[in-house]
Amino acid sequence: MSASLLENLNPEQRAAVTLPHESALILAGAGSGKTRVLTTRMVWLIQTGQVSPLGVLAVTFTNKAAKEMMTRVSAMLPINTRGMWVGTFHGLANRLLRTHYREAGLPQSFQILDSQDQLSAIKRLMKAMNVDTEKYEPKKVQRFINGNKEAGLRARDVEAFDDYSMRMTELYEAYDAQCQREGVADFPELLLRAYELLYRNEPLRQHYQDRFRHILIDEFQDTNTLQYRWLKLFAGPRTALFAVGDDDQSIYAFRGANTANMAEFEREFAHGNVIKLEQNYRSHGNILTAANTLISQNAHRLGKNLWTAEGEGEPIRVFHAYSDQEEASFVVDEVRALNREGMNLSDMALLYRSNAQSRVLEHALFSASVPYRVYGGLRFFERQEVKHALAYLRLLTNPEDDGAFLRVVNFPTRGIGARTLGQLADGAARAGTSLWQAACTAGGKVAGFAKLIEDIKQVTADLPLAEAIDHVIEASGLADYYRADKEGADRLENLNELINAAALFAEESEAATYDAVDASAPAGAESFRALDTFLAHAALEAGEHQAGAGHDALQLMTVHAAKGLEFHAVFITGLEEGLFPHEQSAYDSTRASARSGSESFRANEESGLEEERRLMYVAITRARRRLYLSHAQSRMLHGQTRYSLPSRFLDELPEQVLLNLNRRNEPAYSSGSPKPAEGYKGASGYSAPAAPRSPQTGNDTGYKVGQSVVHAKFGTGIIIDFEGRGADARVQVKFRNAGSKWLALAYAKLAPA
DNA sequence: GCGTGACATTTTTTT
DNA sequence: AATGTCACGC
Numbered sequence: 103m104s105a106s107l108l109e110n111l112n113p114e115q116r117a118a119v120t121l122p123h124e125s126a127l128i129l130a131g132a133g134s135g136k137t138r139v140l141t142t143r144m145v146w147l148i149q150t151g152q153v154s155p156l157g158v159l160a161v162t163f164t165n166k167a168a169k170e171m172m173t174r175v176s177a178m179l180p181i182n183t184r185g186m187w188v189g190t191f192h193g194l195a196n197r198l199l200r201t202h203y204r205e206a207g208l209p210q211s212f213q214i215l216d217s218q219d220q221l222s223a224i225k226r227l228m229k230a231m232n233v234d235t236e237k238y239e240p241k242k243v244q245r246f247i248n249g250n251k252e253a254g255l256r257a258r259d260v261e262a263f264d265d266y267s268m269r270m271t272e273l274y275e276a277y278d279a280q281c282q283r284e285g286v287a288d289f290p291e292l293l294l295r296a297y298e299l300l301y302r303n304e305p306l307r308q309h310y311q312d313r314f315r316h317i318l319i320d321e322f323q324d325t326n327t328l329q330y331r332w333l334k335l336f337a338g339p340r341t342a343l344f345a346v347g348d349d350d351q352s353i354y355a356f357r358g359a360n361t362a363n364m365a366e367f368e369r370e371f372a373h374g375n376v377i378k379l380e381q382n383y384r385s386h387g388n389i390l391t392a393a394n395t396l397i398s399q400n401a402h403r404l405g406k407n408l409w410t411a412e413g414e415g416e417p418i419r420v421f422h423a424y425s426d427q428e429e430a431s432f433v434v435d436e437v438r439a440l441n442r443e444g445m446n447l448s449d450m451a452l453l454y455r456s457n458a459q460s461r462v463l464e465h466a467l468f469s470a471s472v473p474y475r476v477y478g479g480l481r482f483f484e485r486q487e488v489k490h491a492l493a494y495l496r497l498l499t500n501p502e503d504d505g506a507f508l509r510v511v512n513f514p515t516r517g518i519g520a521r522t523l524g525q526l527a528d529g530a531a532r533a534g535t536s537l538w539q540a541a542c543t544a545g546g547k548v549a550g551f552a553k554l555i556e557d558i559k560q561v562t563a564d565l566p567l568a569e570a571i572d573h574v575i576e577a578s579g580l581a582d583y584y585r586a587d588k589e590g591a592d593r594l595e596n597l598n599e600l601i602n603a604a605a606l607f608a609e610e611s612e613a614a615t616y617d618a619v620d621a622s623a624p625a626g627a628e629s630f631r632a633l634d635t636f637l638a639h640a641a642l643e644a645g646e647h648q649a650g651a652g653h654d655a656l657q658l659m660t661v662h663a664a665k666g667l668e669f670h671a672v673f674i675t676g677l678e679e680g681l682f683p684h685e686q687s688a689y690d691s692t693r694a695s696a697r698s699g700s701e702s703f704r705a706n707e708e709s710g711l712e713e714e715r716r717l718m719y720v721a722i723t724r725a726r727r728r729l730y731l732s733h734a735q736s737r738m739l740h741g742q743t744r745y746s747l748p749s750r751f752l753d754e755l756p757e758q759v760l761l762n763l764n765r766r767n768e769p770a771y772s773s774g775s776p777k778p779a780e781g782y783k784g785a786s787g788y789s790a791p792a793a794p795r796s797p798q799t800g801n802d803t804g805y806k807v808g809q810s811v812v813h814a815k816f817g818t819g820i821i822i823d824f825e826g827r828g829a830d831a832r833v834q835v836k837f838r839n840a841g842s843k844w845l846a847l848a849y850a851k852l853a854p855a
Numbered sequence: 856g857c858g859t860g861a862c863a864t865t866t867t868t869t870t
Numbered sequence: 871a872a873t874g875t876c877a878c879g880c
Binding site for chain 2: 517644685
């Protein structure tokens, strides 16, 4: 049995899969079969009888990855995999907290706040506390709270050293108290609570530590401090941790991922038990060479070099555009050409650094009638109409939830305005009760609302989930509201979709109910209630972007969203200084512990740039056969034209693998000649317009906006503004390494680049 | 209580 | 360009 399981693995993969019962770190490069190794090891462990399915804990970051893992394992293992603990950190934490809600100090039907909910809860709190939101921005408060929770720190553990951080800490404390009162938990709270639960409760900890003999972690480089501690707590003396990750693909430091965890893990657990998976099965040679060369310029790496048995393949095509529009039309031409030659649109991806860049591309694609699909953006369960419906449901199951109350008390409008609510809030605060309780004793329109909710509660008590939700949507007036709105058709449809989702969910969990009541859990576990489970599901799995799947369409997404995916052809667009690497990435990367010493500032800047470089590395390694890199000299951003220099990352690639599409008649290679491209040819006839179109008009100096220049002292830069004439003429130049400067042409030593 | 217009704001994102 | 927030007036 297990022989065939291991048959198609290379020696390193096989070694990783069949490691003995010890902790190990698997450094798995892009396209090296990471998920395969992880799932095969799970199957191998179970199949060889080393562990029962219940003794395995497998953790991922996304629901998608968790599902993928389950699918693969089920395909290889004929047994029931239901009782296995495979899921996201948050999903598993939620499962733990629902099972042991009493020990965790939570109400049975505690609700989960998503980031939006959390932010409004913070705003509400700050309003009640009369905090100046100019000085303490709610978003920063949110980052402060989450940053600390992710570092495992409660408010009392935070070291506040000045007025500002002391105030922030007070807010943190008050916010947690508010959440506790209302029976809600934000995302990091799930992790921290679960952590504290096991930390403080020894019998429980013993139970889980005994149970989980093998813990497998995917994308280990993305773990934050709390998640790492969480894993350490779950791992008993007899538990083996199997961590798979790639430090070069760590692109989430900006939201708390701690890159040092990998090195730490190696020291604490793996003890030199490290296996590197360096053979790449995805990309052709030139693409890998580019990726390797680029990433080698990062200073702090664990070290790893990908190689492939495939040939070099095609050169990497570089296109220089004068404007974002020209870049877009270049992409459209190439995409259509490849498509004509037989490549599916869904095998091609358009990548960009930030979502705002998709606009121009979408416009060009739309005009050319190229079907496309944009990933990212608003998720299903985050749409306002869906959130309204969910808030009604939350209020039904957990009346203490003031956030839910406020969301729906006057939506659709019932004539309950700010004034009334202010009085209600005062009353509630005085009596020390929730808004709902205060509403129950109120008169007037508020009483009407209370009656409405009570009625809904009565009717839905014995209804199946989907019917209950249907009733809520009708009785609350949401349906009528959107029916009356001439632009409400989509929203109505989404509400219908919510009912469908609930029906589907009920169906699926019916099958799983038997397993959900965890037979091996210690006493105290209770079966979950359908509505609560559905609401948790809605919060934890915000839902894949609806519709559009199934058709052959070009894939548009940010580089972040592309992680873990692969395509035949990849276009990386907007390779400009300031955009990619993003200008804001160098600063502000540490939030909770912001110090101002110049040394750590420098370090931040450096690590910011390194993360951008890793991002570029991820982008490049998405491509199997063909890779396009493009940049535009001018770009509309936030309604203004910006001029930028080509990204430094372009300079960091080895010239011999690049093919410059703008100068196709000149030798594109400094040495050697490219192998003739195999397979797809693309829009080989493409050539750039003859002359740059500059929006700026005549001056007598020979310089114009958008032009690249070289300064004796400041280096290369691009002219972004111009004023004066003749001897008074001055230009503003944005230098790559020296910021922006106004220079008088009469004096400055400028030369065209 | 509710609609309107001025005003700012704008990386990346999962849970 | 587009979207959300907020103060203001009806």
